[in-house]
Amino acid sequence: MIEKNxxxxxLYELKHRHDNLLHTGSNYQEDLLKHTLSNVMFSNxxxxxxLLLIQNNITHLIESNLVIRNLFNYTVDKYYNKHDN
Numbered sequence: 001m002i003e004k005n006x007x008x009x010x011l012y013e014l015k016h017r018h019d020n021l022l023h024t025g026s027n028y029q030e031d032l033l034k035h036t037l038s039n040v041m042f043s044n045x046x047x048x049x050x051l052l053l054i055q056n057n058i059t060h061l062i063e064s065n066l067v068i069r070n071l072f073n074y075t076v077d078k079y080y081n082k083h084d085n
Contacts, residue, residue, distance in 0.1 A: 028059070029059050032059055032062075033051050033055050033058065037051065
């Protein structure tokens with residue numbers, strides 16, 4: 001998400017249109033909290049709306065660790081997010 005948002009969308013798609021990466025993990029940006037929290041929490045409408053509001057912030061916190069992970073790997077961009085693990 002951070003890597004894609006820092007580029008112009010058309011140029012990013014042009015650069016990565018032939019990427020054929022396997023085992024890139026799951027797309028956790030949309031449903032991170034739904035898979036990690038209890039369904040009982042999402043049955044409460046007030047709490048469910050609040051959790052959906054903070055989901056983007058939590059995703060950004062997780063992705064901000066990518067900069068630390070890629071800091072010493074000079075072969076990839078510092079926002080590279082397609083690691084196997």
